Amino acid sequence: MIKFTLEGDFIQLIQLLKATDLVSSGGEAQTVVTNGLVKYNGTVDYRKRLKVKKGDKVEFNGQTISII
Template sequence: MKQVKIHSEYIKLDQFLKLSDCVPTGGMAKALLQENLVKVNGEPEDRRGRKLYPGDRIEVEGEGSFEVAAE
């Protein structure tokens, strides 16, 4: 599992997908979420604006598992 450090209290899911290099653009993040290829804490997630906090775990099909970490 890869840790992705954030500098704020939370990060939105679409921003996280770009920060973790899963997708290069927000449009691609939207498409990934619409295809139900992302899980947050084990549950399928399709909301781009979902707030992620340190300790949240994200699984992206074909990319791996990630954990949000505070800096």
């Protein structure tokens, strides 16, 4: 599990994937979200600009990111 400390109120989903090094570029982040490969709080979510907040969990490629 990856623990990501949130500095502000939220981080966009594609920015989170880049910040945790699970993807190498913004384009790759958009592609994996569009293709339904990312789960937000247990449900597949296709929103690239989704606002991820403290307490949320994001799953991608066998990794879980916990937002703290």
